[in-house]
Amino acid sequence: MDFPVxxxxxxxAILAHPLFEAAGIFIGMRYYFYLKRKSAEKMSFNTSAAVLIGATAGALIGSKLIGNLENPYTLFENFSFKRFWTNNTIVGGLAxxxxxxxxxxxxxxxxxxxxxxIVFPLILAMIIGRIGCFLTGIHEETYGIPxxxxxxxxxxxxxxxxPVALYEIVFLIVLWIVLxxxxxxxxFPSGFIFQLFMICYFSFRFMLDFIKPKVDIIAGLGTIQLVCIAIIFYYFFKLKSAKIVNSR
Known part of the structure; x- marks a missing residue:
């Protein structure tokens, strides 16, 4: 196989990554609406709209902000709007x-x-997107170190x-089955599956980034790894607080 596909x-000629990313978002959203129709838990239109807007806006800002802060020296020394807009990371989007x-x-x-x-539609979208990452090879920074x-x-x-994209696909499939x-x-109470997904995925990404090219920011850790630590601690204390509350 010749890379990039x-x-x-x-x-x-269009790279595989943006095509598979768009396909993942579309299929994931269709799956979400399918599950939403079947779900016994119903949210009002205002709640659904507010959550969707908040998630979309946050993901758009975060994916680009953290994606560009992976190499802050390049961002601030030689700023390019095109590069800023095209740099994305799922870690920033989720956070x-x-x-x-x-x-x-x-x-x-x-x-x-x-x-x-949203957990299983999100995992599905991520798997499809990672297929595109793999097919793009070293053309974008979604590859591993030698x-x-x-x-x-x-x-x-x-x-x-x-082939870190393939590692992530395998991990997401196993995580899907376990969840x-x-x-x-x-x-378990409502929200537990999502919290568990976030802890598992961010823990995996923290470890995975040790075998990806990265710019060390603090203590040999890259920007994505620092974000992962913050999210892991957030959910650790969230689950711990919930356990304390439920035990009273």
Missing amino acids: TFNIFDK FGLIGVEWAKKIIGHKESTGDL TDSFFGMHLGDQYLRH KIIKKKNK
Whole structure:
């Protein structure tokens, strides 16, 4: 296979990544609305709209902000709006999407969790998007560092590299299965599945970024890893507080 994989659309070569990313978002949203119609938990139109706007705005801002802060030196020394707009990361999208939803819920006074329903559509969208990342090879910064391990692959240069996009796809499939099993037990409060997803995914990304090219910011950690730590601690204390409250 030659990297990057492109598709000829209207006589123009288009990278696989944006196409699969768009397809992932579309299919994930269709799956979400399908689950929403089947769900016994119904939200009012105002609540649904506020949550959707908060999540979308937060994800858009966060994905680009954190994506560009992965290499803050390049961002501030040689700013380019085109580069700023095209740099994205799912870590920033998830983290700031969470902030956007929480703010939206505070504004409308909605206190119940709204995250469980989006978990599996989100995982599906991420899997499809990561297929595009893999097919793009080293053309975008979604590849791993060189390796001599059995898993090394040629992704468009002379090095054998960790195919981190494939690692993430496998992880997300396993996480899907595990969360489905937990969900079927029906023993946990609303929001638990989403919180568990966030802890698991951000823990995985924290570890994965050690085998990806990164700019060290603090103590040998990159920007994405610092965001991961913040989210893991946030949900750790959130789950701990909920356990304390429920035990009273």
